Amino acid sequence: MSPASLLAPLALLASCAALVPVHAEDGGANASVGWHPLGEEASAARDVAAIEALVQAFPDSGTLRLRLLTAQFQDADIEGVLATLDWLKQRGYVFTGTSQQQIPKLVGKENSDRARALLIPEGEVIAASSVIDTVPADAQLVESVVRDPKEDRLIVTSVIGKAVFGHKPTGGWDGYAPKDAANLSGIALDPDRRIVWIASGHIDGSESKSGFAGLIGLDHRTNKEIRIPAPSGVSLSDITLAPDGTFYASDPAGGGVYRASPDATEMEVLIPPGTFRSPQGLALNDDGGLLYVSDYRYGIAIVDLATKKISRLATGLKLILDGVDGMWRHGQELIVVQNGTSPMRISAFKLADDGMSVVANRILEQANPAWTEPLSGNLDGDSLLYVGNGQWDRFVAGEPAQDKASLPTQIRRLPLD
Incomplete structure (x- = not known):
């Protein structure tokens, strides 16, 4: 098999990795570093120099x-490949079995042993949360959850259903569909004003842009x-409230913050x-x-x-800080759902x-x-409530995927201490 034909699976490596737990202290804080603006050219960068x-x-x-790594393979830069593999290994990155078989072949027989030494066989499984409720499958793609402590009531949003679902007083679930709403995603509770805020936007990948944004x-x-209303053309998703x-x-599609x-x-x-x-x-x-x-x-x-x-959040630790979906501040830590890694994880960045x-990290x-x-949610005291079995793979452009019916959605509670 030629290197060119072996390269194709490497495009999938971003969804084939895991991070093993790290807990370390860094004695000194990094100096503030500026944020590099990101235009369309960032996504288009494919050659080694641009990516570097x-x-x-x-x-x-x-x-x-x-x-x-993919660009280095394309350039046959084997020493560059090994250096990148070493960077990933130091941060606990774990490739799938298929990728672990392919990578030593790609670097050539004379370097295969060096490559194998830089591949971690498997990541650690940590199952620390518990299911506290299950939303019926009729709710379809549930994106986020919040608990109203005054009524002890869970409230969830549905992207595809364009509705909000909550507990009935009798213990079941009932739904409310705001008139002319678009996809409903992020949710936050203002407890003092007794207002539940919900983001409405066009985020399901469909061509339709109807509905309130x-x-x-x-x-x-x-x-x-x-x-x-949001500005014209803006579709909101995640939200957070100040005191x-x-x-x-x-706006994850447009790139702005409002x-x-x-x-x-x-x-x-x-x-x-x-x-x-x-x-x-x-x-x-x-x-x-400060807004993170x-x-x-x-x-x-x-x-x-x-x-x-x-500024850019920096670290002196060997960590990966991207792939973050949901994020919350809890004391001196940022609680993050990193579903852009594989296996996915929930971490606490001190x-x-x-x-x-x-300066420290707890997985x-x-x-x-x-x-x-795992998708978004909200803090509930010293716990994180979140959606455990997101179903984005069961919908394509706002419609059910073929042969993939909606499943009941698990709402999970994860202790933070």
Whole structure:
């Protein structure tokens, strides 16, 4: 088999990796580093030089290292390949069995033993969460969950169903479909104002752009809806709330981040598209002065909300900081769902006192056999509530995939301490 024909499977390596648990301390915080703006050329970079430039800007991205690995194979840069494999091994990266068989062949017989020594046989399974409820299959693609502590009621969003589902007083589930809503995804609760905020946007991959795009607030005090439209062409997904009621929302397709107060008539642009490629999870520090933004394939950005200066979350540890979907601040840690790794994982990144770097890491859960794809959720005291078996693979462009019926959705609770 020729190297060219063997290269094709390497494009799948980003979905064929695992990270083994790490728990380490780094005595010194990294100096603040700037965020490199990301235009369309970042996604288009395929040659070694272009990807290496991105690696310099985002040194903790596993996705970029895999892209670099593919380019190095294409250039027959075997020493470069081995160096990249070593980088991945130091961070506990585990390839699938198929890839572990292919890689030694790709580097040639004289280097095959060196390559095998850089491949970790398997990653550790950590199953630490428990199922606390199951949403009926009729809800289809459930994206996120929050618990209303006052009513002890779980509330979930459905992307495809364009509806919100919650517990009935009798213990079952009931649904509410906001009129003319688009895909419903991120959800957050303002407990003081008794408002549940839901992101409505066009995120299912279909060509249809009908339906309201923005934030929908369900006011429990008045039983009325509040609607705050997003700018034209913007589709919101993840959201987070500040203590003063200001909310922040990301547009993973357009690349911008937006904010508004509860009484706003429209969302305002906080970070315009072109700075991020696919912003997803959002989290605030305790005083609300810093906003953490996960850019899915590149890393985690830090926005100073007073100045709008953007920095990159750095680390002196051997960690991978991309692949983050959901993200929350819990004390001195960022809790992250990294479903962009394989096996997927949920980690706790301990931050330096200034919040600008990761100084320790705990893997809370990894490769749970009950998972399909862990998705988003919300903190509930000292636990994370999240969707354990995401079903994005069961829908194509907003429609059910052939021979893949919807399944009941597991809502899981993961202790954080």
